Amino acid sequence: MGRSRLVNSFQPLGRIYSHRLPIFSVKHSDGWSKDPATLAASEQSCSISADSGRGNVSSQDFSAVESSRRNYLTEQISTRRIHVSASTAPDRLFYNSQFLKHPSSVITSLVARAASHCEQRCGLSTRAGHSGDKETISVTFVDKDGDETTIKVPVGMSMLEAAHENDIELEGACEGSLACSTCHVIVMDEDVYGQLPEPTDEENDMLDLAFGLTETSRLGCQVIAQPELDGLRLALPAATRNFAVDGHVPKPH
Amino acid sequence: MAGRVLAAVRLLRHQSSRRAFSVGESGANPLQICVVGSGPAGFYTAEKLLKRFRQAKVDIVDRLPSPFGLVRSGVAPDHPETKVVINQFTRVANSENCSYFGNVKLDEDITLTALRALYHVVVLAYGAESDRSLGIPGEGLSGVHSAREVVWWYNGHPDCVNLPLDLKSTDTAVILGQGNVALDVARILLRPVSELATTDISEHAIAALHESNIRKVYLVGRRGPVQAACTAKELREILGIQGLEVKVQQADLATTKLDHDEMKKSRSHKRVYELFCKAAASSATSSPLVSSVRQLQFVFYRSPAEILAAGSSTVTGIRLEKTTLSGDERSGQRAVGTGEFEELECGLVLKSIGYKSLPVRDLPFDHRKGVVPNVQGRVITSTESAAIEPGLYVVGWLKRGPTGIIGTNLICADETVESIVEDTQRGLIDVQSTSMMGGLGLKGLLEAQSAQFVSFKEWQIIDQKELELGQVKGKPREKIVVIQDMIKIAKDLVL
Numbered sequence: 001m002g003r004s005r006l007v008n009s010f011q012p013l014g015r016i017y018s019h020r021l022p023i024f025s026v027k028h029s030d031g032w033s034k035d036p037a038t039l040a041a042s043e044q045s046c047s048i049s050a051d052s053g054r055g056n057v058s059s060q061d062f063s064a065v066e067s068s069r070r071n072y073l074t075e076q077i078s079t080r081r082i083h084v085s086a087s088t089a090p091d092r093l094f095y096n097s098q099f100l101k102h103p104s105s106v107i108t109s110l111v112a113r114a115a116s117h118c119e120q121r122c123g124l125s126t127r128a129g130h131s132g133d134k135e136t137i138s139v140t141f142v143d144k145d146g147d148e149t150t151i152k153v154p155v156g157m158s159m160l161e162a163a164h165e166n167d168i169e170l171e172g173a174c175e176g177s178l179a180c181s182t183c184h185v186i187v188m189d190e191d192v193y194g195q196l197p198e199p200t201d202e203e204n205d206m207l208d209l210a211f212g213l214t215e216t217s218r219l220g221c222q223v224i225a226q227p228e229l230d231g232l233r234l235a236l237p238a239a240t241r242n243f244a245v246d247g248h249v250p251k252p253h
Numbered sequence: 254m255a256g257r258v259l260a261a262v263r264l265l266r267h268q269s270s271r272r273a274f275s276v277g278e279s280g281a282n283p284l285q286i287c288v289v290g291s292g293p294a295g296f297y298t299a300e301k302l303l304k305r306f307r308q309a310k311v312d313i314v315d316r317l318p319s320p321f322g323l324v325r326s327g328v329a330p331d332h333p334e335t336k337v338v339i340n341q342f343t344r345v346a347n348s349e350n351c352s353y354f355g356n357v358k359l360d361e362d363i364t365l366t367a368l369r370a371l372y373h374v375v376v377l378a379y380g381a382e383s384d385r386s387l388g389i390p391g392e393g394l395s396g397v398h399s400a401r402e403v404v405w406w407y408n409g410h411p412d413c414v415n416l417p418l419d420l421k422s423t424d425t426a427v428i429l430g431q432g433n434v435a436l437d438v439a440r441i442l443l444r445p446v447s448e449l450a451t452t453d454i455s456e457h458a459i460a461a462l463h464e465s466n467i468r469k470v471y472l473v474g475r476r477g478p479v480q481a482a483c484t485a486k487e488l489r490e491i492l493g494i495q496g497l498e499v500k501v502q503q504a505d506l507a508t509t510k511l512d513h514d515e516m517k518k519s520r521s522h523k524r525v526y527e528l529f530c531k532a533a534a535s536s537a538t539s540s541p542l543v544s545s546v547r548q549l550q551f552v553f554y555r556s557p558a559e560i561l562a563a564g565s566s567t568v569t570g571i572r573l574e575k576t577t578l579s580g581d582e583r584s585g586q587r588a589v590g591t592g593e594f595e596e597l598e599c600g601l602v603l604k605s606i607g608y609k610s611l612p613v614r615d616l617p618f619d620h621r622k623g624v625v626p627n628v629q630g631r632v633i634t635s636t637e638s639a640a641i642e643p644g645l646y647v648v649g650w651l652k653r654g655p656t657g658i659i660g661t662n663l664i665c666a667d668e669t670v671e672s673i674v675e676d677t678q679r680g681l682i683d684v685q686s687t688s689m690m691g692g693l694g695l696k697g698l699l700e701a702q703s704a705q706f707v708s709f710k711e712w713q714i715i716d717q718k719e720l721e722l723g724q725v726k727g728k729p730r731e732k733i734v735v736i737q738d739m740i741k742i743a744k745d746l747v748l
Contacts (some may be wrong), residue, residue, distance in 0.1 A: 174335060
């Protein structure tokens, strides 16, 4: 499997293209790929592609409408990780997306999420070919006192980011880098829990340490909004007491 | 001196005592809170206090100019993502009702009694800065250190810059303990130095590691792999290091029914055990050791009996007693000596068997447990009397003992803050008294002593300097390791 060692550096890209289309770039230090990802753009469409460094290119094509609002993607690389941040202002990072380990899935997933972020932020339509897809899903957070908050979450955004954007009190000490368990959430519907992609070893390592772990626990930063999760209900773990919310009693692990 | 300080405080209070205010949510007379210690416990507590008491003033005090406690000085240099929480703590420190006082040490610069005369509420969050002792012969030999000191050494903590850590005279180190701190130290000693050179590891550590002759490290535990205190992430990481051969004996993996019960109750221990099994399997199939490869060996069921010096004053080896597990479901399994001994040759022994808190003046202290006696964070005068010390609280390792991760302090802080909220609501905190001087009083006292304290803005100047120094070397930061240098930079004095 072999892990790559990524350069520990921050590379702000700034506004490179005058027509202000999103840019995505990946750079590695150990000979993987010295070339930034290529951006093929036309006036009508924006295509984001990235070189995973082993000669494969994962790409997703999106149709995009030019936006008069400034936006760009900046990328943040730290050892063994990639962050992708989307922003609507050249000097401001809105939020980081999740850490991902495996190169090809990194690229594909990050590109999908970056596109989704652009949709949300800049009004770019990046899913012209998928008219049936919802752009946002409905997610309900239930806190330890049983109070519910329902929010709209754009497809591609993590539950942690969504919580923070809506002032829901979900801790995120490591800001989505799989180095803590403070964004622990409990999926209230067992069937929905089963639909989610399996947690990676890295997520499970962090879940091992989560307070009040249950059989349907996940890290909020690793649960990504997808159309099929519309109506998702997540419980925030009780700090010091057992709880039953809506009759749901989490099974202790 | 303490008498003069208290007299000064009494005079200041008397002068403002004509106006009696009710404390709490009155903007004219805010609740004054002091948190001693700026690690995760201190900062999570401060954050929650600021949320619950919107008008309160929260001052965070630390004995170092730099804040963040073990996040800065404990988390390993090759774990930068674990330090991201500093962003959150920085936002707390920069918030309107929060002030930071760095380089202020209890007993040296101010006593607990004097602080309690300035603040309605004092929360002690100063952690555990000492070590449990082995209590075996040879513990005081040259070449024996605690893991805490080594961690502080490579993380640039001012107290351990000059640790006499000799990595040249021997090729073998024995680490006693198998928790995450033990694994961190082993990993830093064995990881290819080039991988560490781009982290925020301190300069003197990288220099020493370049010259290090350490090629083999033993991690010794008294019990078995099921009881090992490390967690899956750290074990998985160390098993994946390039050029590092990890040895686990197949025989050590035998389990009892009680072991299986323990694994059923804790998925962390179960997954760690499974990783050890995987390691043993690849140990068995790997080709014989090439001399240039570095080696890490997990040794189980061995209790340290004596550190050996063979006539000199430095370590030459360690004598270990074989153990077996004894106990039942209720008591848990403990290591019991079998009377059989063996010796390991080594030139360096590091004990990683747990931290211990230190007492300060006028503070009740449980010397056996190494914590401040408390009930849900409320300090009590002793475990026998259970009389509560009004306005005095603890949080973090000083309250619970030195276990847990950064996030453990979230729940701990919740509990202590809840106690403070209850006590203010019940009038148990002296809200009817005169307004407390808080930070103004603290500043006055420190200035009267010519004690130099560092504000958060001044810390950010030091921080910026560290980032600049690091950038030149391709590191995220180059830590400044001498307190006086930090102060000079902070106050823009000539270095």
